Amino acid sequence: MKIETIAIHAGQEPDPSTGAIMTPVYQTSTYVQKAPGEHLGYEYSRSQNPTREALEGNLAALEGAAYGYAFASGCAAMTTLMHMYKQGDHILCGDDVYGGTYRLFTKVLSEMGLEFTFVDTTDLEKVREAIRPNTKAMWLETPTNPMMKVSDLRALSALAHERQVTVFCDNTFATPIFQRPLELGCDVVVHSTTKYLNGHSDVVGGFAATNDKALGEKIAFNQNSIGAVPGPWDSWLVLRGTKTLAVRMKAHNENGMAVAEFLEAHPRVKTVYYPGLKSHPQYVIAQAQMSGAGGMISFVIDGTLDDAKTFLMNLKIFALAESLGGVESLAEHPAIMTHASVPPEVREELGIDDGLVRLSCGIEAMDDLIDDLKRGFEAINS
Ligand SMILES: *Cc1c(COP(=O)(O)O)cnc(C)c1O
Numbered sequence: 001m002k003i004e005t006i007a008i009h010a011g012q013e014p015d016p017s018t019g020a021i022m023t024p025v026y027q028t029s030t031y032v033q034k035a036p037g038e039h040l041g042y043e044y045s046r047s048q049n050p051t052r053e054a055l056e057g058n059l060a061a062l063e064g065a066a067y068g069y070a071f072a073s074g075c076a077a078m079t080t081l082m083h084m085y086k087q088g089d090h091i092l093c094g095d096d097v098y099g100g101t102y103r104l105f106t107k108v109l110s111e112m113g114l115e116f117t118f119v120d121t122t123d124l125e126k127v128r129e130a131i132r133p134n135t136k137a138m139w140l141e142t143p144t145n146p147m148m149k150v151s152d153l154r155a156l157s158a159l160a161h162e163r164q165v166t167v168f169c170d171n172t173f174a175t176p177i178f179q180r181p182l183e184l185g186c187d188v189v190v191h192s193t194t195k196y197l198n199g200h201s202d203v204v205g206g207f208a209a210t211n212d213k214a215l216g217e218k219i220a221f222n223q224n225s226i227g228a229v230p231g232p233w234d235s236w237l238v239l240r241g242t243k244t245l246a247v248r249m250k251a252h253n254e255n256g257m258a259v260a261e262f263l264e265a266h267p268r269v270k271t272v273y274y275p276g277l278k279s280h281p282q283y284v285i286a287q288a289q290m291s292g293a294g295g296m297i298s299f300v301i302d303g304t305l306d307d308a309k310t311f312l313m314n315l316k317i318f319a320l321a322e323s324l325g326g327v328e329s330l331a332e333h334p335a336i337m338t339h340a341s342v343p344p345e346v347r348e349e350l351g352i353d354d355g356l357v358r359l360s361c362g363i364e365a366m367d368d369l370i371d372d373l374k375r376g377f378e379a380i381n382s
Contacts, residue, residue, distance in 0.1 A: 067211070074098075170192075200327060257276050
């Protein structure tokens with residue numbers, strides 16, 4: 001089955017009691033048993049819920065995974081996964097990961113004795129040198145946020161597996177429509193379903209999937225033990241979102257490409273970071289492992305911090321907001337907004353300039369988006 005069809009059907013059967021084509025919202029915490037211990041596979045909704053199960057089946061199928069687990073947020077998914085490790089274990093992590101990932105690793109899990117090293121995962125030699133005897137996991141995100149760096153998942157997985165290191169890939173930006181981490185060798189794929197998978201900016205959720213039975217069993221055990229699960233209503237909303245994932249991603253990608261090309265040609269733009277452009281430093285890897293570059297773009301305005309603010313405040317369609325991946329376009333200023341918690345010297349090292357703007361291109365008409373950006377640039381020039 002092709003992914004467009006999987007998105008609509010996987011994990012779901014018409015409701016056996018009524019024939020309802022849509023999975024009901026099983027808004028229940030518990031299930032009546034016929035006799036003590038005699039039940040229909042559902043005992044308590046932290047452990048099993050039919051709406052969540054439908055979502056897990058759907059998302060697992062989209063990632064080509066045998067085992068999939070939904071969580072209350074992307075951060076809840078990461079927290080649950082990291083509980084597979086213990087004091088003294090070392091985890092290698094990309095140096096441009098989502099800010100919340102960085103905070104969870106450095107401020108919460110480090111306090112509990114897990115050791116983290118942040119490394120530029122676009123540089124295989126640096127990664128090889130950073131692997132230690134106690135390295136248990138490699139946490140990858142590609143493309144990254146906000147610099148859109150692309151890491152070679154196949155090569156990194158091969159390197160990690162030589163040393164018995166488990167590879168996690170946060171696939172939130174690309175989605176399974178454009179990038180297939182498990183097929184490229186990663187062990188676990190992770191999502192913030194808040195973003196493209198749900199796609200309508202009305203849910204916070206997370207997901208993890210694997211083809212490794214032992215890993216799947218550990219994740220399932222931790223999912224139930226830690227209890228950071230999504231409710232039935234949120235599960236239902238994400239399940240509705242994924243039905244249009246394939247068509248939405250196609251539209252995000254077309255708008256992303258057009259906006260990136262417009263920006264690259266604009267005299268007030270210094271640099272554009274978008275993996276679909278030939279000027280992207282990892283364009284070749286992006287072409288090899290992604291079938292679309294998506295809707296996320298970062299670029300540097302040729303001007304001051306105030307110019308960047310003026311630009312952002314004069315946009316009418318791109319809303320000034322954090323988050324990404326919804327049908328509506330968003331714009332934000334990483335140095336002031338999403339990445340304010342990153343120390344200035346680290347921001348500089350990563351290239352998070354005062355003129356850097358990040359766009360999440362929605363699925364509005366392409367011309368309207370480009371006109372909106374022109375409006376922003378005109379406001380700087382006037
Ligand atoms: C948003 C995001 C997360 C965190 O997910 P939440 O649902 O906000 O907890 C993790 N990784 C990436 C790439 C994200 O964009």
